[in-house]
Amino acid sequence: MDLAAKLADVVGAGYVLTGADASEDYSHDETLSAEPVRPAYVVRPATAAEVADLLRVATEANTPVTARGSGSGLSGAAVPRENGILVSFDRMTKVIEIDTDNHVAVVQPGVTLQELEDRTAEVGLVYPVYPGELSASLGGTAATNAGGMRAVKYGVTRHHVLGLEAVLPTGEVLRTGGKFVKASTGYDLTQLIVGSEGTLALITEATLKLQPRVAHQATVLAPFADLDTVVRAVPKVVGSGLAPLILEYIDAMTMGAITYTADLQLGIPDQVRDTSQAYLVVMLENRASDRLDADVEAVGTLLSELGAVDAYVLPGPSARKLIEAREKAFFTAKGAGADEIIDTVLPRASLPQFMAKVTEIAQANESFVVGCGHAGDGNVHLAVFQKDTEKRTATLRGLFEAGMALGGAISGEHGIGHAKKHYFLDLEDPAKIDLMRRIKQAFDPAGILNPGVLFD
Amino acid sequence: MDLAAKLADVVGAGYVLTGADASEDYSHDETLSAEPVRPAYVVRPATAAEVADLLRVATEANTPVTARGSGSGLSGAAVPRENGILVSFDRMTKVIEIDTDNHVAVVQPGVTLQELEDRTAEVGLVYPVYPGELSASLGGTAATNAGGMRAVKYGVTRHHVLGLEAVLPTGEVLRTGGKFVKASTGYDLTQLIVGSEGTLALITEATLKLQPRVAHQATVLAPFADLDTVVRAVPKVVGSGLAPLILEYIDAMTMGAITYTADLQLGIPDQVRDTSQAYLVVMLENRASDRLDADVEAVGTLLSELGAVDAYVLPGPSARKLIEAREKAFFTAKGAGADEIIDTVLPRASLPQFMAKVTEIAQANESFVVGCGHAGDGNVHLAVFQKDTEKRTATLRGLFEAGMALGGAISGEHGIGHAKKHYFLDLEDPAKIDLMRRIKQAFDPAGILNPGVLFD
Ligand SMILES: Cc1cc2nc3c(=O)[nH]c(=O)nc-3n(C[C@H](O)[C@H](O)[C@H](O)COP(=O)(O)OP(=O)(O)OC[C@H]3O[C@@H](n4cnc5c(N)ncnc54)[C@H](O)[C@@H]3O)c2cc1C
Numbered sequence: 019m020d021l022a023a024k025l026a027d028v029v030g031a032g033y034v035l036t037g038a039d040a041s042e043d044y045s046h047d048e049t050l051s052a053e054p055v056r057p058a059y060v061v062r063p064a065t066a067a068e069v070a071d072l073l074r075v076a077t078e079a080n081t082p083v084t085a086r087g088s089g090s091g092l093s094g095a096a097v098p099r100e101n102g103i104l105v106s107f108d109r110m111t112k113v114i115e116i117d118t119d120n121h122v123a124v125v126q127p128g129v130t131l132q133e134l135e136d137r138t139a140e141v142g143l144v145y146p147v148y149p150g151e152l153s154a155s156l157g158g159t160a161a162t163n164a165g166g167m168r169a170v171k172y173g174v175t176r177h178h179v180l181g182l183e184a185v186l187p188t189g190e191v192l193r194t195g196g197k198f199v200k201a202s203t204g205y206d207l208t209q210l211i212v213g214s215e216g217t218l219a220l221i222t223e224a225t226l227k228l229q230p231r232v233a234h235q236a237t238v239l240a241p242f243a244d245l246d247t248v249v250r251a252v253p254k255v256v257g258s259g260l261a262p263l264i265l266e267y268i269d270a271m272t273m274g275a276i277t278y279t280a281d282l283q284l285g286i287p288d289q290v291r292d293t294s295q296a297y298l299v300v301m302l303e304n305r306a307s308d309r310l311d312a313d314v315e316a317v318g319t320l321l322s323e324l325g326a327v328d329a330y331v332l333p334g335p336s337a338r339k340l341i342e343a344r345e346k347a348f349f350t351a352k353g354a355g356a357d358e359i360i361d362t363v364l365p366r367a368s369l370p371q372f373m374a375k376v377t378e379i380a381q382a383n384e385s386f387v388v389g390c391g392h393a394g395d396g397n398v399h400l401a402v403f404q405k406d407t408e409k410r411t412a413t414l415r416g417l418f419e420a421g422m423a424l425g426g427a428i429s430g431e432h433g434i435g436h437a438k439k440h441y442f443l444d445l446e447d448p449a450k451i452d453l454m455r456r457i458k459q460a461f462d463p464a465g466i467l468n469p470g471v472l473f474d
Numbered sequence: 475m476d477l478a479a480k481l482a483d484v485v486g487a488g489y490v491l492t493g494a495d496a497s498e499d500y501s502h503d504e505t506l507s508a509e510p511v512r513p514a515y516v517v518r519p520a521t522a523a524e525v526a527d528l529l530r531v532a533t534e535a536n537t538p539v540t541a542r543g544s545g546s547g548l549s550g551a552a553v554p555r556e557n558g559i560l561v562s563f564d565r566m567t568k569v570i571e572i573d574t575d576n577h578v579a580v581v582q583p584g585v586t587l588q589e590l591e592d593r594t595a596e597v598g599l600v601y602p603v604y605p606g607e608l609s610a611s612l613g614g615t616a617a618t619n620a621g622g623m624r625a626v627k628y629g630v631t632r633h634h635v636l637g638l639e640a641v642l643p644t645g646e647v648l649r650t651g652g653k654f655v656k657a658s659t660g661y662d663l664t665q666l667i668v669g670s671e672g673t674l675a676l677i678t679e680a681t682l683k684l685q686p687r688v689a690h691q692a693t694v695l696a697p698f699a700d701l702d703t704v705v706r707a708v709p710k711v712v713g714s715g716l717a718p719l720i721l722e723y724i725d726a727m728t729m730g731a732i733t734y735t736a737d738l739q740l741g742i743p744d745q746v747r748d749t750s751q752a753y754l755v756v757m758l759e760n761r762a763s764d765r766l767d768a769d770v771e772a773v774g775t776l777l778s779e780l781g782a783v784d785a786y787v788l789p790g791p792s793a794r795k796l797i798e799a800r801e802k803a804f805f806t807a808k809g810a811g812a813d814e815i816i817d818t819v820l821p822r823a824s825l826p827q828f829m830a831k832v833t834e835i836a837q838a839n840e841s842f843v844v845g846c847g848h849a850g851d852g853n854v855h856l857a858v859f860q861k862d863t864e865k866r867t868a869t870l871r872g873l874f875e876a877g878m879a880l881g882g883a884i885s886g887e888h889g890i891g892h893a894k895k896h897y898f899l900d901l902e903d904p905a906k907i908d909l910m911r912r913i914k915q916a917f918d919p920a921g922i923l924n925p926g927v928l929f930d
């Protein structure tokens with residue numbers, strides 16, 4: 019039997035796509051710089067047992083396997099191999115359980131963030147991880163350790179994945195963790211698989227921690243004369259104890275572009291806008307509306323002490339639109355012709371030094387760099403405009419080096435994938451890379467899971 | 475040169491102890507059932523470079539190495555090997571930095587929780603992980619992933635370790651993570667080392683996340699007629715959104731013992747006390763005292779709705795004494811002749827079924843089992859009284875099996891160590907154990923780090 023027949027044997031003939039049937043969609047994620055690749059086979063399993071069987075078949079045939087959630091990733095990690103199998107989780111989309119007593123959701127990997135948002139809202143709970151793209155899958159967000167704007171209050175995906183069902187390339191189905199919030203019972207396999215970009219195991223189920231949904235929210239927008247003052251304000255807002263749900267910076271260029279694209283009027287006087295080089299967006303939430311009002315007041319005072327030109331409490335619809343426009347900043351940058359997006363993370367108090375470096379590096383390489391970011395987390399999202407590959411590479415390398423020199427890391431939430439692999443392998447401590455390779459070997463001795471991602 | 479001379483070469487002759495100089499203290503932790511073992515050598519390094527060198531020497535000599543923090547562990551994981559080296563971190567006790575901008579502390583592994591508590595209090599920050607024994611070291615708490623009463627609000631050690639300096643048995647010194655709260659840049663080595671009980675690497679520095687210290691706290695004590703009603707109330711209190719700092723249950727027997735030992739009068743009327751089989755302790759905190767007062771009010775109402783006989787707001791000194799007495803419950807149980815302490819963790823809503831099972835299992839094995847626990851986390855601390863080894867083993871095995879059958883894990887925070895290893899190896903999925911062994915191999919190919927802990 020050839021490989022296609024063996025795969026069809028596992029999932030049913032209708033669920034193995036080859037040639038033109040394996041649509042163009044499966045050949046890429048959203049990464050700007052990654053080359054699309056059409057896989058030899060797209061396989062759409064329905065159960066963990068099918069995933070296990072197909073991995074056994076792939077191991078036997080020594081064929082590379084790439085997992086795909088919604089393909090919204092920004093590191094190229096879901097781009098398959100030409101001779102390989104793409105495992106699409108678009109048939110495993112069941113919310114298995116919303117457990118309101120334990121505050122957990124149990125989901126199949128293909129469930130989207132939007133679906134989980136809707137289902138948890140019905141029972142007054144929330145899965146508080148909101149990366150900008152709600153079509154992303156829970157399997158994909160677990161595999162990239164996705165973050166998003168609310169991480170400053172609630173943490174990232176890692177902090178919400180309590181357990182997994184995951185299949186090793188050798189076909190063993192493991193259950194890690196469970197519906198409990200802590201354990202000291204052997205190595206934490208859950209945490210190791212989270213963020214591993216499909217290189218260690220395929221996730222077939224996730225147990226996720228939910229939170230009580232908080233009733234009242236308010237958004238404050240503060241323009242600042244310059245970016246340096248904004249980023250210097252960030253640690254003070256975090257340190258205030260007001261526990262912002264969102265704490266984003268947006269530079270003037272990006273603010274102009276995203277509000278223009280969204281056709282959004284924020285009611286900021288022209289004169290203020292024209293003299294503001296950056297903005298801080300602070301969203302607060304509280305169970306009680308009077309407490310929220312008091313906190314909004316306190317944040318306003320704090321921001322003006324920290325040098326804001328002014329502070330506006332945005333009306334609900336404008337606030338929602340601004341957050342949405344910020345979420346879609348990636349597409350705005352893409353539309354404007356950006357050549358790459360990066361998401362370096364730093365110690366939050368090193369943002370001012372980093373932003374100064376960004377200007378230097380952009381100039382030195384004749385690149386144009388603008389951005390926004392999860393400032394509360396020290397996570398900077400920069401759009402790099404530079405068509406010339408060599409100059410772009412030099413710009414990126416410079417930015418990553420600068421971030422690491424300040425104690426940061428290459429990616430805060432998008433992952434390494436193919437797109438940032440060479441920088442990662444170049445700039446990281448070789449002893450750490452070697453150790454990671456040995457860990458990879460412990461999970462995937464034949465090296466069939468997402469080869470070319472993270473490692474060469 | 476013999477091994478002692480080589481070790482002396484690394485750390486200086488005065489810092490290698492052998493024979494009677496390696497005091498009895500080094501032969502045990504606090505585990506009730508673990509046999510003390512005197513190591514061949516106690517080595518007291520002062521720097522990461524010394525740790526690296528001594529690990530190279532140990533690897534070359536194929537000699538087992540056990541790390542020791544404060545020896546307060548409850549799994550026997552710091553008990554050395556007879557022919558082995560005990561590495562004591564009692565000379566690496568420097569708080570390297572309290573970074574008030576980034577909200578992190580950088581500490582050497584021998585720093586105690588008490589020292590960190592004092593140093594962070596000075597600057598209005600807090601390291602919110604409070605396992606019951608504040609003499610525990612940060613290296614030890616990282617290696618066990620220690621929890622404690624405040625985990626219900628802030629999470630456990632794992633959620634606060636942002637980065638490590640750690641030395642592999644082959645002598646490489648790695649730096650993982652950093653002063654940032656998230657990253658998606660390769661496998662999360664920090665999270666893998668946390669909770670690994672000294673079997674993967676020796677921690678020589680930890681970067682820890684701090685929180686703003688909250689000004690106001692209040693403690694509510696609620697007696698209940700029976701344990702079942704208490705544990706059924708737990709998910710509702712967690713779900714209320716009141717975000718308790720502490721949510722403990724204490725059974726009547728344990729409450730009697732710990733308050734007697736601490737000579738503590740709680741002012742509960744005799745009649746209430748005599749008819750109460752269990753208690754819930756709820757501590758709340760808030761930045762604003764008026765908000766705290768309102769929350770205390772709300773908790774009182776909620777508890778009476780949930781079946782509490784009454785609810786008392788404890789005066790500050792009594793509250794502190796009660797929490798302290800609860801922290802020392804282990805020593806009370808030990809003083810009363812307990813033979814083993816376990817800390818099974820469960821889905822919080824499965825506590826009622828588990829507690830029913832506990833009674834059954836205790837009766838079937840003629841054991842006496844009482845306890846308390848971090849109810850908000852589903853983490854039950856049980857003292858088992860049974861002198862007969864066979865019956866005790868059957869009791870423990872029954873309890874662990876029952877916990878796992880309900881979706882829980884053997885240990886919530888104390889770890890597996892030597893004490894629970896056989897249950898762990900018996901009851902866990904062999905495919906998971908095998909994978910953990912391969913991970914161990916990736917870090918420690920010669921198997922010199924804490925052999926006999928976790929694995930045989
Ligand atoms: C407009 C926009 C805004 C965004 N904003 C953010 C943001 O704010 N924060 C953020 O973190 N990200 C953001 N992203 C990136 C993206 O949404 C995340 O990376 C997301 O986690 C990808 O999920 P996915 O299902 O699309 O995964 P894919 O792109 O399909 O896959 C991502 C990785 O996960 C692996 N994978 C997928 N499913 C599985 C599985 N079941 N088992 C094992 N591995 C699997 C893939 O192999 C690949 O390595 C944004 C993307 C866009 C387009």
Ligand SMILES: Cc1cc2nc3c(=O)[nH]c(=O)nc-3n(C[C@H](O)[C@H](O)[C@H](O)COP(=O)(O)OP(=O)(O)OC[C@H]3O[C@@H](n4cnc5c(N)ncnc54)[C@H](O)[C@@H]3O)c2cc1C
Nearest residue numbers: 543544545546547551605606611613614615617621672677
């Ligand atoms: C009265 C009492 C109450 C307690 N209450 C709690 C509680 O509420 N919650 C809780 O979680 N625990 C509790 N404990 C258990 C204990 O405090 C924790 O396990 C603590 O983490 C142990 O720290 P230690 O420094 O004493 O570690 P040790 O006992 O010295 O060592 C513990 C483990 O860590 C390893 N280790 C130590 N230092 C290093 C290092 N630098 N690098 C690598 N490995 C290292 C050791 O090899 C061993 O495996 C309690 C203990 C007592 C006595």
